[in-house]
Amino acid sequence: MSFLAASIQRIKPSATIAVTDKARALKEAGRDVIGLGAGEPDFDTPDNIKEAAIKAIRAGKTKYTNVDGIPELKAAIARKFKRENGLDYKPSQISVGTGGKQVLFNALAATLDPGDEVVVPAPYWVSYYDIVMLAGAVPVVVQTRMEDGFKMTAKMLEKAITPKTKWLIFNSPSNPSGAAYSRAEVKAVTDVLVRHPHVWVLSDDMYEHLVYDDFVFTTPAQVEPSLYERTVTLNGVSKAYCMTGWRIGYAGAPEFLVKAMATLQSQSTTNPNTIAQWAAVEALNGPQDFIARNNAVFKERRDLIVGMLNQANGIACPKPEGAFYVYPSCAGAIGKKGPSGKTIKTDEDFVVELLEAEGVAVVQGSAFGLGPAFRISYATATSALEEAGRRIQRFCGNLR
Numbered sequence: 001m002s003f004l005a006a007s008i009q010r011i012k013p014s015a016t017i018a019v020t021d022k023a024r025a026l027k028e029a030g031r032d033v034i035g036l037g038a039g040e041p042d043f044d045t046p047d048n049i050k051e052a053a054i055k056a057i058r059a060g061k062t063k064y065t066n067v068d069g070i071p072e073l074k075a076a077i078a079r080k081f082k083r084e085n086g087l088d089y090k091p092s093q094i095s096v097g098t099g100g101k102q103v104l105f106n107a108l109a110a111t112l113d114p115g116d117e118v119v120v121p122a123p124y125w126v127s128y129y130d131i132v133m134l135a136g137a138v139p140v141v142v143q144t145r146m147e148d149g150f151k152m153t154a155k156m157l158e159k160a161i162t163p164k165t166k167w168l169i170f171n172s173p174s175n176p177s178g179a180a181y182s183r184a185e186v187k188a189v190t191d192v193l194v195r196h197p198h199v200w201v202l203s204d205d206m207y208e209h210l211v212y213d214d215f216v217f218t219t220p221a222q223v224e225p226s227l228y229e230r231t232v233t234l235n236g237v238s239k240a241y242c243m244t245g246w247r248i249g250y251a252g253a254p255e256f257l258v259k260a261m262a263t264l265q266s267q268s269t270t271n272p273n274t275i276a277q278w279a280a281v282e283a284l285n286g287p288q289d290f291i292a293r294n295n296a297v298f299k300e301r302r303d304l305i306v307g308m309l310n311q312a313n314g315i316a317c318p319k320p321e322g323a324f325y326v327y328p329s330c331a332g333a334i335g336k337k338g339p340s341g342k343t344i345k346t347d348e349d350f351v352v353e354l355l356e357a358e359g360v361a362v363v364q365g366s367a368f369g370l371g372p373a374f375r376i377s378y379a380t381a382t383s384a385l386e387e388a389g390r391r392i393q394r395f396c397g398n399l400r
């Protein structure tokens with residue numbers, strides 16, 4: 001009998017953190033390691049946002065606030081939803097938390113009972129799976145296919161829905177695949193949901209701004225307004241505003257759910273960091289032009305790494321529409337012998353051999369529910385990315 005609760009034994013630490021730790025240990029031992037595991041931009045938070053935080057401290061904005069966000073931030077978020085998504089959310093329909101992850105956690109914990117089902121398309125962001133498990137609910141994983149650009153089709157969704165389904169978790173652009181659904185592809189998904197009125201959708205729009213080649217982002221409640229009453233539109237400032245450490249995320253949702261989420265938050269963390277909330281006000285209301293500048297760099301890196309991966313033996317990599325990840329298949333490397341003499345049987349074997357032989361840290365696809373593949377985050381200096389591409393090519397060329 002363990003002293004630990006059954007719920008905590010159902011979940012595991014994030015695999016992305018495990019790889020980052022291993023890479024750090026090798027680095028500390030003096031190895032030259034290129035880390036392509038972390039899910040955060042390498043760009044610094046823009047100065048105007050930092051200044052807003054400093055100003056807030058000087059003005060004494062250092063006390064507790066409303067549990068789920070200061071009115072000024074909720075107003076900025078309401079304007080953002082209107083301006084960028086054509087969505088009307090009143091301040092009472094907006095929830096602000098310590099990162100999008102807490103807001104997601106609150107929404108799921110406030111709604112899931114043991115036995116409820118949640119449809120999670122794979123490859124998925126690991127937290128979806130584990131938060132559902134923690135709640136005692138059942139993740140129903142939908143395997144997408146590389147041929148479909150890792151996007152769930154209407155047919156796949158239809159098959160996964162049962163009378164017990166409570167949520168679909170929808171994430172476009174996706175972590176880990178970078179896949180983003182066009183308006184028509186979003187519509188195909190929402191058309192299925194229209195036919196199943198007991199299913200809600202949690203749309204994780206965290207990578208909304210990180211799209212390339214004239215891709216136009218849309219979100220379910222915008223494409224299918226009849227779903228508005230059963231949609232949570234989740235977003236945050238971490239990725240587009242280079243504010244991962246500030247910990248501010250938010251969602252628009254029906255008022256009764258926002259209230260329940262605030263109750264939960266009031267009994268765990270209370271308000272998100274006051275100073276970070278003021279910084280987020282500036283992020284959403286201030287100049288947005290740096291996003292396009294950052295995106296130009298991200299696009300260049302995506303094209304570079306996709307090109308290099310597709311020239312590596314046994315690797316096939318689709319070119320995704322957004323985020324800062326690529327998700328190559330390593331099926332062609334399975335069954336071959338790595339430099340250590342060990343046969344590569346799984347994508348985990350592949351990433352461990354790659355890290356040990358060439359000092360390149362990536363995350364195995366099986367951690368995201370779809371393999372054999374691996375995730376590369378290209379939010380790293382272009383020169384390091386190019387060197388990593390060369391090392392991956394050499395590694396794959398040496399497999400026997």
Ligand SMILES: Cc1ncc(COP(=O)(O)O)c(C=O)c1O
Binds near residue numbers: 100238244247249
């Ligand atoms: C798909 C997705 N959603 C949500 C988040 C949460 O971001 P944060 O908690 O930093 O707002 C992340 C972060 O990695 C993510 O990749």
